[in-house]
Amino acid sequence: MNVPMANSKGNAQAAPQPQTPPEQWELRLYTAGHTPKSVLAFKNLKRICDEHMPGQYHIEVIDLMQNPRLAKEDQIIAIPTLVRRLPAPLRKIIGDLSDEERTLVGLQLRPRN
Amino acid sequence: MPHDAPVRCGPETAGAASDLPPAPGLPKTPTGIRGLDEITGGGLPRGRPTLVCGSAGCGKTLLAMEFLVRGATQYGEPGACITFEETEAELAQNVRSLGFDVEAMVADNRLAFDHIHVDKREIEETGEYDLEGLFLRLGLAIDSVGAKRVVLDTIESLFSGFSNMAVLRSELRRLFRWLKDKGVTAVITAERGDGTLTRQGLEEYVSDCVILLDHRVHEQLSTRRMRVVKYRGTSHGTNEYPFLIDEQGISVLPVTSLGLSHRVSSERVSTGVPRLDAMLGGGYYRGSSVLVSGTAGSGKSTMSAHLADATCRRGERCLYLAFEESRDQIVRNMRSIGLELQQWLVEGLLRIESSRPTLHGLEMHLAHVHRLVAQFKPHTVIIDPISNFTTAGVHSDAAAMMLRLMDFLKSNGITAMFVNLTSGTGALEATDIGVSSLIDTWIILRDIEAGGERNRGLYVIKSRGMKHSNQIREFLITANGIDLQDVYVGPEGVLTGSLRAAQEARERAAAAMREHEMQQRQADLDRRRAVLQAQIIALQHEAKSVEHELQAERAQYEAESRTLEEQRLAAALRRGGEPVGT
Numbered sequence: 001m002n003v004p005m006a007n008s009k010g011n012a013q014a015a016p017q018p019q020t021p022p023e024q025w026e027l028r029l030y031t032a033g034h035t036p037k038s039v040l041a042f043k044n045l046k047r048i049c050d051e052h053m054p055g056q057y058h059i060e061v062i063d064l065m066q067n068p069r070l071a072k073e074d075q076i077i078a079i080p081t082l083v084r085r086l087p088a089p090l091r092k093i094i095g096d097l098s099d100e101e102r103t104l105v106g107l108q109l110r111p112r113n
Numbered sequence: 114m115p116h117d118a119p120v121r122c123g124p125e126t127a128g129a130a131s132d133l134p135p136a137p138g139l140p141k142t143p144t145g146i147r148g149l150d151e152i153t154g155g156g157l158p159r160g161r162p163t164l165v166c167g168s169a170g171c172g173k174t175l176l177a178m179e180f181l182v183r184g185a186t187q188y189g190e191p192g193a194c195i196t197f198e199e200t201e202a203e204l205a206q207n208v209r210s211l212g213f214d215v216e217a218m219v220a221d222n223r224l225a226f227d228h229i230h231v232d233k234r235e236i237e238e239t240g241e242y243d244l245e246g247l248f249l250r251l252g253l254a255i256d257s258v259g260a261k262r263v264v265l266d267t268i269e270s271l272f273s274g275f276s277n278m279a280v281l282r283s284e285l286r287r288l289f290r291w292l293k294d295k296g297v298t299a300v301i302t303a304e305r306g307d308g309t310l311t312r313q314g315l316e317e318y319v320s321d322c323v324i325l326l327d328h329r330v331h332e333q334l335s336t337r338r339m340r341v342v343k344y345r346g347t348s349h350g351t352n353e354y355p356f357l358i359d360e361q362g363i364s365v366l367p368v369t370s371l372g373l374s375h376r377v378s379s380e381r382v383s384t385g386v387p388r389l390d391a392m393l394g395g396g397y398y399r400g401s402s403v404l405v406s407g408t409a410g411s412g413k414s415t416m417s418a419h420l421a422d423a424t425c426r427r428g429e430r431c432l433y434l435a436f437e438e439s440r441d442q443i444v445r446n447m448r449s450i451g452l453e454l455q456q457w458l459v460e461g462l463l464r465i466e467s468s469r470p471t472l473h474g475l476e477m478h479l480a481h482v483h484r485l486v487a488q489f490k491p492h493t494v495i496i497d498p499i500s501n502f503t504t505a506g507v508h509s510d511a512a513a514m515m516l517r518l519m520d521f522l523k524s525n526g527i528t529a530m531f532v533n534l535t536s537g538t539g540a541l542e543a544t545d546i547g548v549s550s551l552i553d554t555w556i557i558l559r560d561i562e563a564g565g566e567r568n569r570g571l572y573v574i575k576s577r578g579m580k581h582s583n584q585i586r587e588f589l590i591t592a593n594g595i596d597l598q599d600v601y602v603g604p605e606g607v608l609t610g611s612l613r614a615a616q617e618a619r620e621r622a623a624a625a626m627r628e629h630e631m632q633q634r635q636a637d638l639d640r641r642r643a644v645l646q647a648q649i650i651a652l653q654h655e656a657k658s659v660e661h662e663l664q665a666e667r668a669q670y671e672a673e674s675r676t677l678e679e680q681r682l683a684a685a686l687r688r689g690g691e692p693v694g695t
Contacts, residue, residue: 032245041240068249075230078275079245094275095240106237 025057026086032079033065037096041080044097142298145183148365152350162299164319166311167326173302177264179362182213184262185223193225193260197270201226225254231274244284263299289318321345355476385419388597392582400526406533407558413532417495418447425457429492433465436501440465451593470501475514497532553577568609
């Protein structure tokens with residue numbers, strides 16, 4: 001079984017098929033307006049989620065331009081920032097997520113080599 | 114091009130920074146930090162970022178916080194602070210000891226804080242990004258209180274949180290541009306780098322004003338220093354200024370008002386020794402600097418105690434800074450020579466502050482004196498001795514500190530007495546600390562060895578602006594204080610001690626001899642006068658008896674004449690004829 005929290009190198013690489021992780025993924029994408037980077041980040045995130053956790057994720061896009069207070073509350077500096085709120089622990093992934101390899105590492109879907 | 118003030122040399126001009134006129138056209142924001150505004154000629158450049166750099170523990174954060182808090186409290190300028198290292202609570206706690214109630218100011222909307230926490234371990238970089246979040250948070254903090262002042266402490270922490278240097282640097286450049294556009298006066302702190310002002314080369318971005326803080330330890334004593342490395346578009350003091358952090362925040366100690374423009378008084382104040390007053394033609398000038406130097410045991414402290422006593426006797430306040438003896442020891446010792454200092458301590462006219470010179474660094478001492486003077490407002494300050502300060506710092510530093518201290522006291526019109534212990538080997542006419550040229554009145558106490566004795570001598574080596582005796586006086590410490598003796602100049606110079614006593618005895622004997630001769634002569638004359646008077650009386654008697662004789666003879670003659678007439682009348686009657694008329 002390929003469990004995201006305890007994935008091994010072998011099956012993580014061979015994880016193109018939809019799996020059934022025990023947790024629900026709760027993700028937040030912080031953006032500041034509709035910048036090309038934000039749009040790209042959302043597109044990349046959607047693709048990765050559909051690939052690795054279909055039907056088990058929830059993406060909330062927060063536009064800090066609308067609500068700058070949340071930047072302080074959630075300790076956001078870089079834009080765009082993806083925050084994995086669930087499963088614990090909290091993880092932050094910054095950038096437009098175009099480096100899929102590192103995004104997966106950041107989401108702990110793949111071990112750091 | 115940074116515009117630096119011309120480099121000036123020498124202590125006389127070192128303080129010109131405080132006299133610099135504010136550059137026209139460059140508005141400044143006063144920091145409210147004591148001394149810093151003097152160095153910078155009015156404060157930090159308004160609406161521009163200023164970089165404050167220095168190594169760990171040199172006071173960067175405190176300077177930034179004081180800038181913010183004083184802005185909010187003294188200048189009505191709200192402030193925003195973005196901290197990268199400490200949380201708001203930690204910062205508030207750190208500055209509470211300085212009397213800054215940050216939490217209350219946050220509650221009043223005078224200050225806004227945001228703690229930015231960056232931990233590389235939590236962050237995965239996956240492509241292009243920017244730091245818009247930082248801008249948003251800073252903007253929010255600024256807007257929430259209408260901040261005019263901004264502190265970023267320490268923005269270099271970002272460099273450890275992100276690995277994409279290209280992004281970081283371009284974002285920092287954008288940030289400082291953005292701060293300028295916002296029109297806020299910003300203080301950005303940064304860690305000192307190896308051979309560079311900051312570790313990450315922030316001086317590239319913040320080039321309007323750069324202040325460098327330094328914390329040096331020399332011979333176990335630490336000294337904090339501040340230097341304005343550059344200040345675009347304005348002249349500024351280029352020297353290193355010592356500063357200190359105490360319970361009232363930061364104080365930078367510029368060499369104040371060495372323009373030598375302080376007012377002078379021609380009023381004389383007593384030295385406490387009447388005959389010394391006479392030697393100086395009335396005493397010291399009020400507000401002058403007096404140096405008393407001498408070898409060990411020559412009576413320097415006693416001279417100081419006399420001045421203290423005289424000051425208090427006039428009802429004025431005297432501050433006695435003792436660096437060798439404790440208060441009680443001074444009081445006890447001076448009691449033995451008839452000076453009762455305890456009464457002045459009780460009355461609050463005298464204050465004796467005893468401390469070891471090595472207790473603090475020089476700057477702390479200087480600041481301590483500044484504070485005591487501000488609190489106690491003394492008319493006279495005595496520093497006993499100044500020679501010890503060389504143990505509290507580098508020699509040149511000690512001299513510079515004394516210079517500042519003398520200047521400070523002089524500009525406040527305080528009569529100051531500095532006691533200098535001359536080492537046995539050094540020249541008497543030199544001070545270890547090299548301040549003699551700044552002194553108005555210089556009294557030297559020296560030992561005079563003659564006739565197998567060691568006696569104390571006093572002379573006035575100089576006294577500006579007054580006629581003073583050029584004589585060496587013997588100086589006795591008696592149960593009634595200092596007594597200056599008359600001068601006896603013999604073939605070998607001034608006679609002191611027993612030699613003087615012998616000379617005095619000889620003179621007394623000679624005087625007695627003269628007195629005796631005079632008395633004899635007087636007696637002789639008296640006798641002769643008595644003889645003459647006796648003769649006068651005898652002659653007078655003789656004259657009287659001659660007179661009597663004469664009168665008796667005249668009476669006899671008249672009686673005989675009368676008898677003859679009567680006889681002739683009777684004979685004529687007998688002849689019966691008419692008396693013959695004749």
